[in-house]
Amino acid sequence: MSGDLNINVHHLTRVEGHGNIVVNMRKGVLEKARLEIVEAPRYFEAMLKGRSFHEAAIITSRICGICSLGHQMTSFKATEQALGLEVSEQTLLLRKLLVHGATLQSNVLHALFLAAPDFLKVGSVFPLVASHPEVVKAALRMKRMANVMAEVLSGRAVHPISCVPGGFTALPTTAQLAELKRGLAEQMLPDLAFAAEVLQTLAGEIPDFSRPTEYISLRSDDDYALYDGDICSSDSGRVAVSEYRRMTNEFVVEHSSSKHCKANRDSYMVGALARWNNNHDRLCGEALEVAAKLGLEPGCANPYMNTIAQVVEAVHCAVDSIAILEELMRRGIKPEPPNQEPTRYGTGVGATEVPRGILYHEYTYDRQGRIVKANCIIPTGQNLGNIDNDMRKLVPEVVPTRSEKEIAHLLEMLVRAYDPCISCSVHMLDVEFIR
Amino acid sequence: MAAKPRVGIFDFTGCEGCELNHLNFEEQLLDILEHVDIVEWREAMDERADELDIAFVEGSLSTPDCITRINAIRRKSKILVAVGACAVQGGVNAMKNLQPIEAVREEVYGEDKYLFPTLPALPLSAVVKVDHEIRGCPMTQIEFLKVFTALVMGKRPVETDHAVCVECKLRENECVYDKGMVCLGPVTRGGCAAICPSFGQYCTGCRGLVSDANPAAMEQILVDHGLAAEEARKKLQLFNANQLEGTQS
Ligand code: SF4
Ligand code: SF4
Ligand code: SF4
Numbered sequence: 001m002s003g004d005l006n007i008n009v010h011h012l013t014r015v016e017g018h019g020n021i022v023v024n025m026r027k028g029v030l031e032k033a034r035l036e037i038v039e040a041p042r043y044f045e046a047m048l049k050g051r052s053f054h055e056a057a058i059i060t061s062r063i064c065g066i067c068s069l070g071h072q073m074t075s076f077k078a079t080e081q082a083l084g085l086e087v088s089e090q091t092l093l094l095r096k097l098l099v100h101g102a103t104l105q106s107n108v109l110h111a112l113f114l115a116a117p118d119f120l121k122v123g124s125v126f127p128l129v130a131s132h133p134e135v136v137k138a139a140l141r142m143k144r145m146a147n148v149m150a151e152v153l154s155g156r157a158v159h160p161i162s163c164v165p166g167g168f169t170a171l172p173t174t175a176q177l178a179e180l181k182r183g184l185a186e187q188m189l190p191d192l193a194f195a196a197e198v199l200q201t202l203a204g205e206i207p208d209f210s211r212p213t214e215y216i217s218l219r220s221d222d223d224y225a226l227y228d229g230d231i232c233s234s235d236s237g238r239v240a241v242s243e244y245r246r247m248t249n250e251f252v253v254e255h256s257s258s259k260h261c262k263a264n265r266d267s268y269m270v271g272a273l274a275r276w277n278n279n280h281d282r283l284c285g286e287a288l289e290v291a292a293k294l295g296l297e298p299g300c301a302n303p304y305m306n307t308i309a310q311v312v313e314a315v316h317c318a319v320d321s322i323a324i325l326e327e328l329m330r331r332g333i334k335p336e337p338p339n340q341e342p343t344r345y346g347t348g349v350g351a352t353e354v355p356r357g358i359l360y361h362e363y364t365y366d367r368q369g370r371i372v373k374a375n376c377i378i379p380t381g382q383n384l385g386n387i388d389n390d391m392r393k394l395v396p397e398v399v400p401t402r403s404e405k406e407i408a409h410l411l412e413m414l415v416r417a418y419d420p421c422i423s424c425s426v427h428m429l430d431v432e433f434i435r
Numbered sequence: 436m437a438a439k440p441r442v443g444i445f446d447f448t449g450c451e452g453c454e455l456n457h458l459n460f461e462e463q464l465l466d467i468l469e470h471v472d473i474v475e476w477r478e479a480m481d482e483r484a485d486e487l488d489i490a491f492v493e494g495s496l497s498t499p500d501c502i503t504r505i506n507a508i509r510r511k512s513k514i515l516v517a518v519g520a521c522a523v524q525g526g527v528n529a530m531k532n533l534q535p536i537e538a539v540r541e542e543v544y545g546e547d548k549y550l551f552p553t554l555p556a557l558p559l560s561a562v563v564k565v566d567h568e569i570r571g572c573p574m575t576q577i578e579f580l581k582v583f584t585a586l587v588m589g590k591r592p593v594e595t596d597h598a599v600c601v602e603c604k605l606r607e608n609e610c611v612y613d614k615g616m617v618c619l620g621p622v623t624r625g626g627c628a629a630i631c632p633s634f635g636q637y638c639t640g641c642r643g644l645v646s647d648a649n650p651a652a653m654e655q656i657l658v659d660h661g662l663a664a665e666e667a668r669k670k671l672q673l674f675n676a677n678q679l680e681g682t683q684s
Contacts, residue, residue, distance in 0.1 A: 043531045046531060047527065047530045047531060050665075050669065051669065052666065055669075055670075055673065058639055058673070059527060059530075059673070062450050062452070062526070062527045062572065063450060064450050064451070064452075065449075065450040065451045065452020065453070065454070065455045065456075065573060066451065066452070066455050068450070068452060109458065113458070113479065114479070123480055123481035123482055124476075124479050124480030124481060124482070125479060125480075126468070126473060126479075126480060129465065129468060136465075137465075140461040140462075140464060140465070141461070143458070143459070143461050144461035144462065147459055147461070154634075155630060155631070155633075155634035155636075156573075156630065157459060158452040158453075158455055158456055158459070158573040159452060159572065159573055161630065161631050161634040161636045162634040162635055162636060164636070168635075169634060169635030169636050170634040170635040170636075
């Protein structure tokens with residue numbers, strides 16, 4: 001190799017949203033290795049201004065189809081805090097169930113439809129329909145089951161309908177809950193076990209790369225934090241969600257229409273691997289068994305293992321969903337209208353672990369219940385700096401032994417491992433900007 | 436069409452929820468794949484195609500690059516279908532068109548606003564010829580299957596042009612106005628089986644206006660139910676900012 005390298009992967013495939021990978025090396029010196037975000041900005045914070053609290057989640061849901069439930073949950077929590085709206089235990093249980101369903105949906109979709117083709121060395125899931133029909137069918141069954149959870153509990157999977165600030169406008173019947181439990185136990189769990197077996201046979205295809213970084217996720221004393229918790233950094237420990245600006249420090253970089261973030265180091269990672277590293281002690285036994293089988297260890301510094309962490313989490317979500325469903329059936333579903341009588345008007349912050357990492361919304365309301373200020377920080381934006389740093393370490397390591405094409409592929413796989421949702425990451429806000 | 440139609444799926448500015456809904460046809464997906472060849476779909480596959488029988492396009496157009504790309508897609512496609520509120524009407528993205536563009540960019544990027552070019556959010560039909568529309572935010576799956584089946588069989592899909600209220604009454608839902616809420620069902624195009632009122636929510640107007648809608652009368656109904664005039668207008672603009680442009684004060 002001459003020591004010159006030029007890689008330009010234009011409009012990266014099998015990720016959500018539009019991004020380019022650009023790498024160049026001259027005479028053995030790395031000049032550039034970065035993920036350029038070219039998605040058109042969408043200006044959601046500006047759209048939220050002047051909107052009533054009933055509309056906030058309807059609008060922010062449209063930031064991202066696949067994380068639409070997560071945006072709604074985060075939006076409700078911010079609104080409920082700002083307006084002093086309490087929600088019932090039943091609402092909390094139903095919301096946790098919905099978050100589990102959305103995590104299952106997204107993790108299965110990513111691991112089996114978007115990442116698995118890399119391990120099987122094909123360009124998409126479609127060739128697998130012929131070569132690995134049982135894998136594709138199991139994946140579709142799991143997706144269907146996760147979608148049924150969303151449909152029964154909230155009306156639909158993309159932009160849920162019946163969850164609103166303060167509660168729900170429609171509730172499932174006990175018979176529907178029993179049906180969900182049966183589907184999870186009899187179909188989802190065996191299918192997940194099968195998916196784990198398939199991935200075990202492909203474990204050798206996961207690139208061997210390691211770069212320790214700061215891992216940030218929510219953390220809770222009661223459960224594996226997805227719906228709620230404190231912010232937890234692997235470097236500096238726990239702080240309240242209200243401190244989120246100190247843990248994100250957004251700044252503008254010229255190669256990305258999405259802002260970058262940093263906390264204790266110059267970049268950090270969020271998402272399934274960060275959650276695993278920070279919260280593996282809160283996972284159920286079944287999920288830990290799968291982790292052991294797939295070689296996922298605490299303190300894992302290989303970003304390519306994010307896909308494996310997603311599968312481990314999916315097992316936890318299925319097992320915990322069954323427990324929540326049993327609890328709901330034991331209590332019986334009580335008819336209750338959403339609590340939408342504000343007791344105050346102020347500022348509230350919500351944080352949720354959506355599949356790709358922590359999502360933050362902050363709203364300030366005026367006395368008419370209208371938004372005067374909004375800020376949303378999306379997981380992919382938080383990961384962008386870390387992806388660039390991984391590339392800068394990876395490229396010089398592989399240049400001596402790999403062809404340009406292989407390097408480009410490794411980089412694409414790296415970006416895909418983060419499961420980036422570029423369309424979400426391109427949002428907009430009014431944070432002070434730090435250079 | 437004799438051979439299997441070659442299909443491409445494309446996305447512009449949107450949330451990719453419509454695209455995701457293609458994958459949410461879990462049961463039908465394998466059947467769909469028997470009737471068409473998906474030859475280009477950036478979100479799911481690496482390959483690119485030169486010629487297409489049908490292009491399904493999601494998202495609104497909001498940068499100079501979008502305009503170049505949609506023209507290229509139009510050139511290589513026999514049939515172009517706009518999928519979802521963003522592609523058909525501009526969707527929620529069009530709300531930004533109601534504010535001066537400079538102010539919007541300033542709000543988000545501060546003094547760095549000139550780094551990222553942006554245009555008003557446009558529906559596909561503002562730039563290229565659109566042959567068929569599948570409405571909804573997200574696109575309504577039953578409508579997609581109808582249009583898809585018609586096109587694969589070489590027929591012309593039938594468009595829905597009656598109000599959501601019609602479908603809502605058929606499902607014998609309790610009208611949300613009777614529960615003290617307001618609803619855009621009277622002016623919004625059906626085809627979704629009134630899914631929102633069926634789940635106790637109001638219709639937000641995602642499928643766009645019926646062709647003979649009277650938005651001014653709708654606004655008055657909202658005001659009569661206690662909304663301030665500005666609030667009423669904003670509610671109507673949520674998914675229809677581009678369509679209502681002419682009616683603004
Ligand atoms: S129409 Fe709605 S679901 Fe479809 S891309 Fe636009 S915002 Fe997303
Ligand atoms: S709930 Fe909405 S769609 Fe249904 S009848 Fe009433 S106004 Fe019409
Ligand atoms: S009821 Fe209204 S908001 Fe809901 S899907 Fe139908 S048109 Fe869209």
